[in-house]
Amino acid sequence: MALSIINSFVSWILKKRIHQIELFTKYPHEVQNELLLNLIQRAKQTEIGKKYDFSSINSYQTFAQRVPVSFYEQIEPLIERSRKGENNIYWPEPIKYFAKSSGTTNAKSKFIPVSANALENCHYKAGKDMLCLYLNNNEDSQLFTGKSLRLGGSKQLYADNNTIFGDLSAILIDNLPFWAELGSTPNSKVSLMNEWNEKMKTIVKETKNENVTSLLGVPSWLLVLLNNVLQDTQKTNLLELWPNAEVYFHGGISFEPYKEQYQKLFPKESFRFYENYNASEGFFAIQDRNNADDMLLMLDYGIFYEFIPMDTFATSNQKTVSLADVQLNKSYAVVITTNAGLWRYIIGDTVRFTSLDPYRIKITGRTKHYINVFGEELMIENTDKALALTAKAFNVDVVEYTVAPVFMKDNQKGAHEWIIEFKEEPTDLLAFKKQLDENIQTLNSDYEAKRYNNMTLNELVINVAKPNLFHLWLSKQDKLGGQNKIPRLSNSRMYLEELIKLNN
Template identity: 35%
Template sequence: MSIKSFAAKIFAKSIHQKTQKWASKPIETQQKVFLELIQQASQTQFGKDHNFSQIKSHQDFVNQVPVRDYEALKPYVEKVVKGESDILWKGKPLYFAKTSGTTSGAKYIPLTKESMPFHIQAARNAILSYIHETGKADFVDGKMIFLQGSPLLEDKNGIKLGRLSGIVAHFVPAYLQKNRMPSWETNCIEDWETKVNAIVEETINEDMAVISGIPSWVQMYFEKLKEKANKPVGEIFKNFNLFIYGGVNYEPYRAKFENLIGRKVDSIELFPASEGFFAYQDSQSEKGMLLLLNSGIFYEFIKANEFHTENPKRYTIGEVELGINYVLIISTNAGLWAYNIGDTVQFTSLKPYRVIVSGRIKHFISAFGEHVIAKEVESALQEATENTEVRVNEFTVAPQINPTSGLPYHEWLIEFENEPNNLEEFALKIDNAMRKQNVYYDDLIVGKVLRTIVISKVPKNGFQDYMKSIGKLGGQNKLPRLSDNRDIADKLGRE
């Protein structure tokens, strides 16, 4: 065991003990965060506009601060972007994380000197949690790669601006710099295909131990590696044993990854966003990710099926239940207040509080009242492919309301690596899995309002070509698993 891995185990134990302290007192921890946030922002413009000085309880906060999305918060954000101080949070932000919004164009999410450290600590602690649980630390001596956006930053009225992953690249600790790949020059390449090819050249002869990124884009990297070396990734990198990912559910990719790698590797799931780092997988045996309750974020939860009603109840951490689909609402030390980030979560454990990301509140299918969510389509596909040779590269689902003949249906657009021998039988497996999960969908099938799903095969690289056509190839961009319209479905090719 090297000095570095020995030190990592000691540090991991210390962080685990600190984590246990706040995780064992969740309600008190969140109450403390809440009061600190209100107190620190009381003299900001937002705080004065919403009577923060009078807020003593969560109910006071609910009465004074309505739930907002980016569009509703935009008048305040625009003042911050113009360089004004003390608007949403005291002083000015350190950075703006630039993200692409669906309705508002580019979004500028503030990152402050108070919020930025938690983005870095959470990613570090996820790895330390894994070390503490498994005792595995040898990987710290190997090379690590983080597939991410360019670290080149622009200037916006004296505030640095860039993609979150590019901003975070500036905070990699010194003890990891020697191990970290790709090189700065390669990381700065904007064109994703050019960048991945350069990363392959840089890494193919290295001892890669940890690989991290959004699964769909890591898959592209693995495919190019395998093609160039003509052998599985696990043979190219014999010490590669840990995959760290976030952004999308890994399960639909797992079988394909294991085929590309040639063996199973451990994985750690993260739940980061420009708005905050919310959770990470703290156990290899328990389902879900540990919700970070002491990271300068106060959480509220609205039941997804009540979200569009007038004045839905906003639950705090002590009021949530297992298995319910909640819209995640956050207030943060970056100056986001009762902010709807658009993600939905379900709790898998209440001691400690662990969540899975179940989808996006805007990404669902309810063309007939079925309210199908991402978690359901991902689980159905996983169930249908279990114990089979079928492997899926990518997929999305959309309603077909006006078919040329027969009843309406849900169209599953799938790019197969290995397709099933009998496509209709495979479709029925998926449909049965959907019906078990979603009673509304089952009622529509039974009542002959819908027919069973129809699978359309998308040609190889069809999804990559689509993402490229809309300028969202690579980086932190993600394909929606499903949508209530055919905007994506009608642009995809068919075999």
């Protein structure tokens, strides 16, 4: 009874935010423009503010003309000064935390500033909104009668020149209020353990006897943990262990290749999957409807959005548009200005809009992670979907995959070469390969045109990875766990060659 009362009270508190969410969906451009001018006003006495004369900027147009778009490499010198203790460079308040992020593949780490403002009014606000939107759609939820199983980064926090750096998840866990800690499992100490394999064992031991009602984590890594739990407890599915589990909040990578496996782990119609879109740079979008495959762009987190159409990206004709000028079903690179002092920063993700009223998006990939060697413009969204459809047709589960081009040589045509780790290999790999190739053609007309009569591209090539190949590959790079991701697509063969060498 007491838990039920707590559940009702917390749900009521969280759902009070719905009115504000409805407000920014009704007046998106007004909310975004006011937010931008507030950010400019706050930072006008910073080094960046003086350089671009923020004091005289009173419109988006002036801001866009005056401040250049930038990648991390261009702002790194300012961030390094900030990490050494200098203040008021790009944001007026001192920056204590830096989220260490190497993205998917970069060998060199990035240090993304996380201001106190961003921590409270972006990341934590988003966490509450994620629950708010879920609860608003599921009135009978008993979420707070149990605990949330979370799987965060496996790196500790490190102090350096009076600043602190580490995985964003470690920063968030380190700053969680006590009431959030009480509702989570495993505890903070276990969540921040460094050694991945030992951490897995400890989490299994701590969580298998808890009443888990929700789960939170990156699909690929959480799947490893959940399979360990199944193996340890000898259950056939996880509802036998956690009968009150009702929702999995996921993000970080596409859920498409993993959805079937999660449905087997939680085999009931009412179990929900809710996607969120967050990164070291900020929290951007949250699924706002049951069974949807897109997310509501959150417009009042202290982040101002701009977008670069991918057909102009990195060309002499590159242009940037505001939210008011985006179009449906077109791929855009995301540019953000934030309450942590990132000004017109290209985060490296690509999205497309599925709705303009309200603004809803789907992640389509990364600006650096696509294949366009032969004019095929293949995006991660295409390969994830095609592989999921093919795996379902052949009743197999995919663990991981990556794709690279086979370059034209002499009179030979090009192709795409895959390496796929299956839970169990398809009984007819040739038929699987043919179906996968056809599914990609259905989803991508440019690929279809290049494949027509093998005009430019031959049929794709598949290498079957030995068990745990990708795990081993990440281990060799000290990238096990947390927010590390497999590079899905690349115009280079570097990752593929490393994996094939390891596979042999």
